[in-house]
Amino acid sequence: MNDEDVDELGPVDYVVVEFPADRANFSGEMAKELSALVDRGVVRVLDLLILKKDLDGSVEGFESHEFGDDELGELRTAETELAMLLAEEDVESIGAALEPGSVAAVLVWENVWAAPFGSAVRRSGGQLVASGRIPIQALAAALEADVSTTEEGV
Amino acid sequence: MLSRDRVGRPGVLGGRPVARTAAVAGTAAVVTRGVRRRGDRREDRRDDGQDRRDERRFR
Numbered sequence: 001m002n003d004e005d006v007d008e009l010g011p012v013d014y015v016v017v018e019f020p021a022d023r024a025n026f027s028g029e030m031a032k033e034l035s036a037l038v039d040r041g042v043v044r045v046l047d048l049l050i051l052k053k054d055l056d057g058s059v060e061g062f063e064s065h066e067f068g069d070d071e072l073g074e075l076r077t078a079e080t081e082l083a084m085l086l087a088e089e090d091v092e093s094i095g096a097a098l099e100p101g102s103v104a105a106v107l108v109w110e111n112v113w114a115a116p117f118g119s120a121v122r123r124s125g126g127q128l129v130a131s132g133r134i135p136i137q138a139l140a141a142a143l144e145a146d147v148s149t150t151e152e153g154v
Numbered sequence: 155m156l157s158r159d160r161v162g163r164p165g166v167l168g169g170r171p172v173a174r175t176a177a178v179a180g181t182a183a184v185v186t187r188g189v190r191r192r193g194d195r196r197e198d199r200r201d202d203g204q205d206r207r208d209e210r211r212f213r
Contacts, residue, residue, distance in 0.1 A: 016172065049156075061156040088156055089165035096171030137176065143188030 010115035011131070012046060012085075016094055018104040021052070034107075046083045047108035051095060059095030061088070 017030075037043045050062040064082070085108050098104050121128065 014167075061160075063155070063157055066155070084157065084159055085166050086160060087163050087165040088161045089163075089169055090167045091156065091160075093165060093167045093170060094172045097174040135176075140188070143192065146188070146192065 008115055008119065010111040010113065010118065012108060012110050014047075014106065014108040016051075016097065016104050016106050018098055018102050020099075021101050021103050042111075042113050044110040044112050045107065046110055047085045047106070048082060049086055049091070049106040051091060051098065051104045051106060053095055053098040053100055053102050053104070055100045057100055059091060059098065061091040 034043075034045070038045060048064045050064065050067065051059055052062070053059045086106065094104070094106055118128070
């Protein structure tokens with residue numbers, strides 16, 4: 001990834017999806033949905049790691065190519081896009097959030113859909129001053145309050 | 155095993171332990187319904203406004 005790529009880069013997000021060790025399943029539906037997003041140009045996969053946290057709390061990271069097709073399914077097709085953004089330090093940071101005895105997939109992706117809009121903003125002289133994610137609990141609370149207000153006829 | 159390319163360089167997550175997200179199972183459906191309901195009400199208000207504009211025009 002060079003400077004020109006970074007200039008055209010959409011916002012980058014990550015998720016950590018945890019499974020109990022005996023129920024880890026990275027193939028099937030999850031992989032299919034992600035592949036569809038990649039195919040439609042909505043996202044670009046920048047990194048994919050598998051973490052295992054032992055019962056003693058130690059965390060080990062694995063590269064996606066260490067897993068077979070059966071385990072990662074269609075996610076492997078996105079492997080060519082990997083930019084290997086995460087460092088060993090990030091594995092330790094993420095490991096702190098995992099339950100002992102669990103397996104987790106860490107996915108980093110670029111929101112490709114947002115890049116043209118960001119470029120348009122810059123060309124128009126605008127600049128991003130804030131962004132964030134509204135927690136779904138906050139949305140639920142706001143909608144709940146809205147319903148209460150409506151029911152009370154306020 | 156992690157690739158050697160990931161070792162000995164700063165991370166991108168800020169170097170602090172990542173906070174665990176609270177479980178939201180079941181909440182997404184509630185929010186989706188709520189957002190739809192709010193969208194419907196906005197649509198109703200828009201229709202009301204259009205009706206009032208039409209009334210004024212034909213008065």
